[in-house]
Amino acid sequence: MTTSSKTEVLINSGHRPLREVNREIRAASEAGHIVTVSETLSRHNLGVGLSGPGLVKLDGNVGYYCGGLNNGGQVLITGNSGWATGEGMAAGLITVDGSAGMSAGAAMRGGVLHIRGNAGPRCGIAQKSGDIVVEGDIGYLTGFMSHGGRIICLGNSIGSVGDSLWQGTVWVAGEIEKLGIDAEVITPSEEDVADVDSSLERLGIEPAVRNWKQIVAGKKLWYFEARDAKKWLMI
Incomplete structure (x- = not known):
């Protein structure tokens, strides 16, 4: 780790031990x-697990679970990201300059995940709160x-969107190919x-x-009845 000024810290990831790299990132962010x-090398x-007020810029593509368990950190990914970016995030902001893989924002509890490109399947699966903007x-x-929480899509929705929703909502500005069950x-x-x-403007x-x-829940799955078992089997 090298410090070029009081406010800028340069960390090389490369093939170094990941625990060591993340320890340095958290210390500088805090x-x-x-x-x-x-050298993020996907x-x-x-x-x-970031919680500090600093800005963490990941210069390149990243793999699975980048920014996971974020609790107030600000993360900028300058390339694409793999599965489950921002998984379990409670607070903070994660921005992906490219596209994100499957399950972006899975089980989010708060904060904002901003994807400037496309998002893969199961975006926002089991989301609890917060905003995902694609x-x-x-x-x-x-x-x-x-x-x-909310999933806000400025493009099109591909496949079964909003399947088995509870109290989350999905906003789509483009075309909806197919609605999910209920x-x-x-x-x-x-x-x-x-x-x-207003939320979009704050993101620039x-x-x-x-x-x-x-897109909201039709609420047919909220209360199970044996005569409606076929609906549950379709999930």
């Missing part, structure tokens, strides 16, 4: 530094069994649209008139 991690579990398209089964589209209120647009996304569709 001290409020701007941290740049080079490694898994980089930048997990500027591109979202893959199949996005929002599967989401219990809370998902339905409603016309959002003006207040909710204004709140979504230009305001625009968008044809928002809000």
